Amino acid sequence: MDIVADAPGQLAIDFAYLVTGICFIMGLRYMNTPKTARLGNAVSIAGMVVALVATGFNLDWSAGWWIALVGLGAGAAVGIYAARSVKMTAMPQMVAIFNGAGGGAAAMVASAEFLSKLDPDAGTIPLDVGVTSVLTAVIGAISFTGSIIAFLKLQELMTGRPIVYPGQQIVNALLALAAVAGIVLVALNVQTVPAFFAALVAAAILGVLFVLPIGGADMPVIISLLNSFTGLAAALTGFALGNNVLIISGALVGASGTLLTLMMGKAMNRSVANVLFGAFGAVKATDAAAGPTGSTGGTVRESSVDDVATMLAYARQVIVVPGYGMAVAQAQHSVRELADQLEKKGVEVKYAIHPVAGRMPGHMNVLLAEANVPYPALYDMEDINPEFPRTDVALIIGANDVTNPDARNSPSSPIYGMPILDVDKAQQVVVLKRSMKPGFAGIDNPLYELQNTSMLFGDAKASIDKLVGAVKTL
Amino acid sequence: MNVLHLLTELTVFVLAVFVGLEVISKVPATLHTPLMSATNAIHGIVLVGALLIAVVAEPKLGPALSVLVVFLASLNVFGGYVVTQRMLAMFKPRQTPAQAAAAAASGAQK
Numbered sequence: 001m002d003i004v005a006d007a008p009g010q011l012a013i014d015f016a017y018l019v020t021g022i023c024f025i026m027g028l029r030y031m032n033t034p035k036t037a038r039l040g041n042a043v044s045i046a047g048m049v050v051a052l053v054a055t056g057f058n059l060d061w062s063a064g065w066w067i068a069l070v071g072l073g074a075g076a077a078v079g080i081y082a083a084r085s086v087k088m089t090a091m092p093q094m095v096a097i098f099n100g101a102g103g104g105a106a107a108m109v110a111s112a113e114f115l116s117k118l119d120p121d122a123g124t125i126p127l128d129v130g131v132t133s134v135l136t137a138v139i140g141a142i143s144f145t146g147s148i149i150a151f152l153k154l155q156e157l158m159t160g161r162p163i164v165y166p167g168q169q170i171v172n173a174l175l176a177l178a179a180v181a182g183i184v185l186v187a188l189n190v191q192t193v194p195a196f197f198a199a200l201v202a203a204a205i206l207g208v209l210f211v212l213p214i215g216g217a218d219m220p221v222i223i224s225l226l227n228s229f230t231g232l233a234a235a236l237t238g239f240a241l242g243n244n245v246l247i248i249s250g251a252l253v254g255a256s257g258t259l260l261t262l263m264m265g266k267a268m269n270r271s272v273a274n275v276l277f278g279a280f281g282a283v284k285a286t287d288a289a290a291g292p293t294g295s296t297g298g299t300v301r302e303s304s305v306d307d308v309a310t311m312l313a314y315a316r317q318v319i320v321v322p323g324y325g326m327a328v329a330q331a332q333h334s335v336r337e338l339a340d341q342l343e344k345k346g347v348e349v350k351y352a353i354h355p356v357a358g359r360m361p362g363h364m365n366v367l368l369a370e371a372n373v374p375y376p377a378l379y380d381m382e383d384i385n386p387e388f389p390r391t392d393v394a395l396i397i398g399a400n401d402v403t404n405p406d407a408r409n410s411p412s413s414p415i416y417g418m419p420i421l422d423v424d425k426a427q428q429v430v431v432l433k434r435s436m437k438p439g440f441a442g443i444d445n446p447l448y449e450l451q452n453t454s455m456l457f458g459d460a461k462a463s464i465d466k467l468v469g470a471v472k473t474l
Numbered sequence: 475m476n477v478l479h480l481l482t483e484l485t486v487f488v489l490a491v492f493v494g495l496e497v498i499s500k501v502p503a504t505l506h507t508p509l510m511s512a513t514n515a516i517h518g519i520v521l522v523g524a525l526l527i528a529v530v531a532e533p534k535l536g537p538a539l540s541v542l543v544v545f546l547a548s549l550n551v552f553g554g555y556v557v558t559q560r561m562l563a564m565f566k567p568r569q570t571p572a573q574a575a576a577a578a579a580s581g582a583q584k
Contacts (some may be wrong), residue, residue, distance in 0.1 A: 025493055031509050032500040035564040041512060041558050048519065048551060055522045064529030069536060071544025078545075079553030083560065091507065091557070098553045099514050106520045107545035108535065110541070112527035115534040128480050234517045235490075239483055241523055247483055248490045249519040255494030256513045260506060262582050333575050355503060362506030371562040395487055465523065 009057060014133055017052030017245035023047025024249055025189050028256070035377055051245050062452040088370040089327045093154035093359040096223060096466075098149045099230050103143025106233035107200065110136035113240045114196055124189040132239035134186040134196050138179050138203040140233035145207030147226050153216065154359055155333040160216035169277065172209055178202035210276065216324070217401060219359040221264045221275045228257020267355030300436065303454035305463070308430050309470030312338075312455075313387060315392035315428075317348040319384065322364045323357050325398010325434065329460035332371040335397060338464050339373070341471045352384040352394075352421050354402035380459055385422045394426035398433070398460050404445045432460050508561040515554025521547035 024047050030040025059068070060237060079098070086094045114133040116127050125133075152158045182199025186192055214222050235250025237243075265272045312318055320339065326332060339349040351373065357364045365378055379387075396403055399421075406413035407420045423429055424447055431448060435457060447453055456463050501509050524547040527533065528540035535543065 020519075021490075025497060025518075027516075028497045028501075028509075028512065030495070031512060032497075032502070034502075034505060037505055037508060037565065038559070038562045041508075041555065041562055044512060044516060045555050046556070048515075051519060052520050052525075055525050059525060059529040060531050061529065063531040064533065064540070065532065066542045068525060068529045068544060071524075071541045072548045074541075074550025075545045075550075076552040079549040080556050083553045085554035086557070086568070088561075088564075091511075094553070094557055095511055095514055098550050098557070099517075101546040101553075102517045102520055102535055102550035105524050105543050105550065108492055108539065108543040108546070109520060109523040109527050111541075112534040116527070128477075165556060169537075186496055198549055227517075229518045231513065234520045234523075237489055237520055237523045238478070239487075241526060242479065242483070242484070243523065243526070249516050251487045251490030252494040252497075253513040256498040256509065259495055259498050260510060263524055313521045335513075353503065361510060362503060362508070362555055365504045366507040366561050366564070369561075369566070372564075372566065375565055378504055380503050387536040432578050448494070468584070 012282075013054045013058060013134065014244065016050050017243070017248075020047040020054075020245050021248040023050065024252055028252065033171050037311055050231065050279040064114060078375055087330070088332075088367055089330050090155070091366060092219065092223060092363060093151045096151040096226070097359065098153060099223075099227050100144050100147025100151065103147060103226070103230040103233055105140075106230065106341045107137045107140030107144060108239050109237050110134070110233075111196075111200070113237075113246040123192055125186070125192055126187075127187060129240055130189070130192065130196075131183070131235050134183050134199055136236035137196065137200045138183065139229050139236065141200050141203040142207035142210070143226050143229040144232055145204045146211045146222075146229070147207075149208055149211040149251050150219065150222055150226060153211070153214075154219065154312075155290050162215040163212040168213060169211070172206060175202045175206040175473050179206065188417050214275070216359060217356070218268075218275050220356050220361050220363070221261055221268075221272060221430055223360045224257050224260035224264060225272065225276075226257075229262060230468055231255075231257050242287065244307055264356055264361055267419065268415075269419060295440045300448045303430065305456065305466045305470050308454065308456055309467050309474060311393055311428055311430065311470050312342055312347065312395070313345050313474045315342075315347050317350070317391045318342060318393045318395055319387065319391050319423075319426065321352045321354075321394060321396045321399050321423055322368065322401060323354075323397065323399025323402060324359060324363075325400075325432070325460050326361065327398070329398065329462075331397060331461035331464055332367040332373075334461050334464040334468065335370040336368070336373050338468050338471065339467055345471070345474075349377065350354070350379055350384065350387065352381070352423075353378050354381055354399070354421055357402055372424040381419060381421060388422045391426040393428045393430055394431065396423060396431045396433075397464070400433075400445055403441065403447055404443065404444070405447055406445070410446075419470055423447065424450055424453075427452065431455050431461050433457060434459065505566070508558055508565075511554060511558040511561060514552060515558055518547060518551030518554050521549075521551050 027040040027044030030036040110133040117129040179202040182195045185195035231253025238246025407415045407418040533540040
């Protein structure tokens, strides 16, 4: 930007940006406990308002007022409407689409900055603007198209299963190479403009292709990764524009997204590279070829609503294990109702939350919070696992792979080594499941064939509603 | 090319990354979804960049794309914050029966 840095107006704006940075950091800090989290969001909003007002003094309103008005108005209207009307179960895809919007905006801002700093005659660009803008464009474009594919998968507008084809890794590698080549050419000022846009296009295609083979169960990793990409893109936009508030905010988001991505990977005992490059998908394919039927040939015991209701009502402690199936069936309110009925009968009800249950980090927590389940009743894996041996009933609602004992016992299993909830150690295990179809990973779950496991087939919400009715009459 | 300037910016970036890691690592798993949503809203700060390149005498992207970039960024900001607010509103400690009844009643009205 060709603004004189020591102009008093610019100083005031830069100071306002500093205030914004502090607000964002404090806002995130307040998120460390549910008590202050809402305050944190308010502080963060305040920071955003300060940054936008300050930026307003830097704009040429006479020419572009209508662009700001239309863009802001439409963005606010659509954003607020979508955010208010979306169901809590559809939260992961909502976050994905907002994330994609941010990534796309970053790529476009970078392109504009690139074009404005380009020497029109020579077709060259200063190294610093060139490199930062092409990097922003590449990362922003990956985030944009990747988020759209994640949205389509989560919204089930396309299959949530991994899409694999021969030579996938090679195609992705070539696209990545093309993007890198574009970045290098821009840095060297060789064919600067075509190189910039070639890198942008290659990145956009790569964004699509690298999310395609990601299965639904791996979505928590991908959603946080894409979030960190957009953060990084925003920070790089700050480098290109010479704007500190973008650098600080983008760095905060990038760091947080990266941390969450690593946490999710750790919770699955898989490296992020392993998630991205579909080693899991390859195993899945061979598994499917071998046939989805149980290799152990064991039998499962189907139970009735009345039996399960009796089992639950006379238990001392019940641990509910929710999974993505609860979200799909939108059963969280019914689950709360069942817990209320059980608590009336003196049963202690706890909830065991696996870090990667659902489709985004903390997905189950949000759904149960929506159903007014108090958050102290929700336990992390490490805290709840020692409880299972003294638990009468583990009630599994639409969770599968995170309860699979093979992860502990069978070195040949594709999920071997993944930390799981030790539900099989409970006295009784009740599994609510739509059918005997294997879970997302396409792996059989020997849990279902255990002596102390009973299955209750059907839609999770319908089954739980029936259980509520049955428990009431006891 | 101003190398010194770039180095200053890099310093700010690296320090902010450390602050981010420090602050985020203290957030409990229960709040991971709202946290993601909150950071998602924060990267909507790219709206500042969008306004800086779009609301000028001759926007480089032309009028239609300039409107689009402001739209995308503001979608990110407004949507992100409203979703976060909605999520956080649901996190409550164990309630007294009276509060629970009131919450149920207000929930039923929706």
